[in-house]
Amino acid sequence: MSIEVDRLVVPLAGVKISSDALHKLSALFTLFMLVGLFAFGNAAFLSVGNGLTVLLQTSVIGLLGIGMTLVIVTGGIDLSVGSVLALSGTVAGLAVKAGMPVPLGMAMGIVVGALCGAVNGIVVTKMRITPFVATLGMMLIARGTALQITGAAPISQLGEAFGKLGNGSLFRVIGMGSNGLPKVIFPGIPYPAILLVVIAVAVGFMLRRRSIGRHIYATGSNEEAARLSGVAVDRTKLAAYVMSGALAGLAGIVLMSRLVTAQPNEGVMYELDAIAAAVIGGASLMGGVGTVSGTMIGAFIIGVLRNGLNMAGVSAFIQQIIIGFVVIMAVYVDQLRSRR
Secondary structure (H helix, E strand, O other), X not given: OEXXXXXXXXXXXXXXXXXXXXXXXXXXXXXXXXXXXXHHHOHHHHOHHHHHHHHHHHHHHHHHHHHHHHHHHOOOOOOOHHHHHHHHHHHHHHHHHOOOOHHHHHHHHHHHHXXXXXXXXXXXXXXXXXXXXXXXXXXXHHHHHHHHHHOOOOEOOOOOHHHHHHHOEEOOEEEEOOOOOEEEEEOOEEHHHHHHHHHHHHHHHHHHHOHHHHHHHHHHHOHHHHHHOOOOHHHHHHHHHHHHHHHHHHHHHHHHHHHOOEOOOOOOOHHHHHHHHHHHOOOOOOOOOOOHHHHHHHHHHHHHHHHHHHHXXXXXXXXXXXXXXXXXXXXXHHHHHHHX
C-alpha cells in the first residue's frame, strides 16, 4: 500500500486504482442502478421528456454542488447557498421589474451572490469564525433580506425574455403535425444543462490546471503546510467562498428564470442537496479531496432519486427521510475513507 497525494492506491487485479477513482466508480454504479430500478418500475422514466426534466432539476443542484465542492475542498462548508440563491433571484427579478435589461438584471443577481460569498470569506478568514457559524449567519441574513425586499411576495410578470435562460433549449426541432399545427419533434437540449456543462468544465480545468486550484487543494490538505509553502491561504479561502456565492447566484437566476417568477421562499434546504452531491461524489468534509466530475455524478444521483420517487408517488416527507439517510451514509463512507 502506498500513499500518493493524499489518495489511497488500491491494487485491483494487478492495476492500481486510487481511492478517489474507486469512490467515483461506486457512485457511478449507484447512479446506473437507480436509473435501472426506476425504469423497471415505470417505463416512462426513460422517456425523452422525463430525461430533460431530470436535466433541468439537476442543473440547479449541480451549480450549487460545484460551488460547495470548492469550499469543502478548502476544509470549509457553506450553509448559505440556498438563501443566497433566493436573494440573488429576487434581486434580479426586482431589477428586471424596474425596467433594467434582462442580461444586466441577471448579472446583478450573480454579483449579489458573489458579494454574499465575499462576506462569508471575510468572516471566516479575518474574524476567524468557523465556517459553519459564519455561513449559518449568512443563511439567515440572505433569507431575511430576500423576504424583506419583496414583502415575502413573489415577483411575477417578468416577461418572456426573463424565462429564456431557464426554459429555452438548443437544437429544438419543430415540424408540422397531421392536424396542420406545429408539433415539437425534439424539445432540444435545455440551456441550464448546457450552462452546467460549461461551468463544470471550466471549474474542473481551474482545479486541475491552474495555480488557484492547486492552492485550494493544498489549503484543504494541510493549511499550515500550505502557508509555509507560500500559499496565500486566506486569499484562497476567500476566492472559494466568492465562487460558491457567485454560483449560488447563477443557480438562483436559472431557477427563477424557469419559474418566470422571483420567489423569495425558493432554495430552502438546497444547501443539503449541494452538500450531499459533493460528498456522494467523493469530496471529503475533512478537506483536500473532491472533484467536479464526482460532484456531477452526485448531483445526478440526487436528481434521479428525487425524480424517480416523485414518479413513484412517494410523498415529499418520505423523500426527505430517504435523502437524509443518503446524506448520513455518504458522510459515513467519507469518515471510513478518512480513517483509512
